[in-house]
Amino acid sequence: MEILENLYDIKHKNNHYHERKLSINSKKTLINGVKKSGKTSLIIDYLSNFIQDEILYIDLKDTRVDTKVIAKNLKNFLVNKPIKILVIENFDNSFELPKVEEIILTCFERIEGFETLTLYPLDFEEFISFDARHSNIEHIFQIYANTGSYPQVILNSSNSVHWSMQEMLHVMISDNTEFEIFKKFSEAQSSKISLFQIYNQLKSTIKISKDSLYKKVKKLEEEKMLFLVEKYGSPKSSKKLFLIDFALKNALTFKKEFLKRFENMVFLELMKKGYKIYYSDFIDLYIPKKNYGVLCIPFLPQEMIKLRLQKILVHVKELGIKKIDIVTVGNEGEFWLKNTKCSILPFWDWALQD
Numbered sequence: 159m160e161i162l163e164n165l166y167d168i169k170h171k172n173n174h175y176h177e178r179k180l181s182i183n184s185k186k187t188l189i190n191g192v193k194k195s196g197k198t199s200l201i202i203d204y205l206s207n208f209i210q211d212e213i214l215y216i217d218l219k220d221t222r223v224d225t226k227v228i229a230k231n232l233k234n235f236l237v238n239k240p241i242k243i244l245v246i247e248n249f250d251n252s253f254e255l256p257k258v259e260e261i262i263l264t265c266f267e268r269i270e271g272f273e274t275l276t277l278y279p280l281d282f283e284e285f286i287s288f289d290a291r292h293s294n295i296e297h298i299f300q301i302y303a304n305t306g307s308y309p310q311v312i313l314n315s316s317n318s319v320h321w322s323m324q325e326m327l328h329v330m331i332s333d334n335t336e337f338e339i340f341k342k343f344s345e346a347q348s349s350k351i352s353l354f355q356i357y358n359q360l361k362s363t364i365k366i367s368k369d370s371l372y373k374k375v376k377k378l379e380e381e382k383m384l385f386l387v388e389k390y391g392s393p394k395s396s397k398k399l400f401l402i403d404f405a406l407k408n409a410l411t412f413k414k415e416f417l418k419r420f421e422n423m424v425f426l427e428l429m430k431k432g433y434k435i436y437y438s439d440f441i442d443l444y445i446p447k448k449n450y451g452v453l454c455i456p457f458l459p460q461e462m463i464k465l466r467l468q469k470i471l472v473h474v475k476e477l478g479i480k481k482i483d484i485v486t487v488g489n490e491g492e493f494w495l496k497n498t499k500c501s502i503l504p505f506w507d508w509a510l511q512d
Contacts, residue, residue, distance in 0.1 A: 191277030
């Protein structure tokens with residue numbers, strides 16, 4: 159009981175919380191967000207609306223906490239306290255949850271009866287609220303493009319961004335082999351890859367089998383550290399790889415490929431809205447459900463963009479695309495490609511539209 163008494167006595171408070179789009183609205187909430195995406199901050203801010211004596215917050219990864227002791231004593235402990243809200247971070251499903259008025263969990267598994275929320279690092283709109291120092295939208299975009307979307311890195315921007323990202327990644331990916339795999343994948347950001355090619359590149363530098371590689375990549379996918387996007391209508395073709403944060407590649411390699419980073423940035427905006435995304439031979443990102451395609455062309459002028467789209471008219475018709483957004487860094491305009499509306503938008507306008 160002593161562990162639970164000590165945990166109960168801790169009062170949790172967010173001193174500098176920035177509001178997120180995601181909010182807790184259910185009496186049974188499970189947050190399975192990406193590591194370091196701000197789950198704890200979201201929970202602590204929510205708890206600030208309640209009487210502290212009615213809250214019990216437990217993190218099973220706290221080295222001071224013994225999960226077996228918690229499992230054995232939690233139910234009886236709650237009987238003698240006015241606790242209405244129970245929070246268990248890193249819940250491992252190893253014991254039965256007690257009956258409490260409200261329960262908030264964080265874990266990767268889904269649990270029946272709980273509303274599941276997935277929290278990602280910041281999208282561009284959220285980033286703007288984090289950056290109170292600047293008002294020029296183009297300047298904010300430049301900072302975003304170089305800093306990335308992790309709250310921890312952004313709030314610690316007085317230090318080297320690359321060092322902060324590396325330190326954070328080593329905490330998130332503690333397995334050395336897994337870290338090397340993620341580093342190798344980061345080199346292929348926004349590119350088409352096959353796992354067999356990655357395996358052939360890795361086996362000369364680290365000891366790994368194909369089966370082990372596939373298992374670790376699956377784990378990284380499940381943890382949403384990386385995304386492998388299918389080619390539309392061709393699931394056996396090479397997948398296009400995107401990272402959970404577009405700026406991570408710059409922290410892990412010396413390759414400065416803005417076009418790849420920019421496409422990853424655009425992908426994440428769409429992914430965080432819950433769309434099922436594909437790519438095609440000529441469309442960077444394609445959402446069949448909306449008959450919608452996106453091209454990432456940061457610097458090309460409008461006339462050159464028109465010429466490029468004229469060349470893929472047949473492909474656009476075959477996919478049934480009714481709207482194409484061409485996302486840029488500053489250029490804007492609008493035209494029709496037969497029956498398809500084409501809008502040229504700066505990233506900051508495109509990302510902030512409804």
